[in-house]
Amino acid sequence: MDGRRCDVVVYLDLLILDNFCADAALLWLAVRTVRGKCVLPRILLSALLGTALGVGYTVLCLYCTFPAAADFFLKYAVALLLPLTAAHFEKKRSYAYCSLAFVGYMFAFAGALTALCGQSTGAQGSTLVYTVYGIPSGALVAGCVCFVFLGEKLVRALLAHTKVLSCTLECVLHQGEKELRLRGFADTGNRLRDGRGKPVVVAERAAVLQLCGDFYGCKTEKIAVKTVNGSSEFFAVRIDLLEIYFQEKRHTIEDVTVAVSPSPLSGEYSLILPASFAEEKNFQARG
Incomplete structure (x- = not known):
């Protein structure tokens, strides 16, 4: 180390906007998937909670290093708990399905975003880092909306063939x-x-x-x-x-x-x- 100061620039406004919109959109879709009642204020508050935790954890990681197991546990524990605050579930099974749907949609949406990201090797050379560049934040927000719209259409089409009262x-x-x-x-x-x-x-x-x-x-x-x-x-x-x-x-x-x-x-x-x-x-x- 030569003692020089290293400055890190974090665009908190874009990070907050993108996280909030993605969480709100995917929570809405997950609740709709299990035929839950979507209450917009609850979903927005849950998305705000998820954004606060996500952004706070991202900033914390700039100063602290967590073991891989702890990092995995923290991220997915939050993802599984967010639907609990997003809607009222009469049965535990409905909540479990909603949480699994939310995590599944997160994987699908994240996979779609990798097509828009630049790939590079991490500082230690052992990890791949995907960075969004040259894309307006509004485009990611619009992508969340389109993802939810198409996802709800697909869910409706699938559920239309399954809700039969009796044989x-x-x-x-x-x-x-x-x-x-x-x-x-x-x-x-x-x-x-x-x-x-x-x-x-x-x-x-x-x-x-x-x-x-x-x-x-x-x-x-x-x-x-x-x-x-x-x-x-x-x-x-x-x-x-x-x-x-x-x-x-x-x-x-x-x-x-x-x-x-x-x-x-x-x-x-x-x-x-x-x-x-x-x-x-x-x-x-x-x-």
């Missing part, structure tokens, strides 16, 4: 003055569509005959079906109304196409419903 449901079919109570099975493999492009219910032949009789006055059609054994056709009839019940809720669908199964179904149920018919968002409390 077996009580159903009531109506045709004219007749009604028939049967048990239905919601099957994700039922992707049949009628000529209108609407989902199709598959029923046993005996059930369809009991409801529609000789099919006089009923609208009928044939639906093409492709299987591993080749192509075939299902005879189908359109009925007036289908009611699906789950606990104290009901889903009512008018003008439903019911295809006749060429082979008997399981003894536990007489209908195969499209999975979309069992989605929670479609059910309303009984009037």
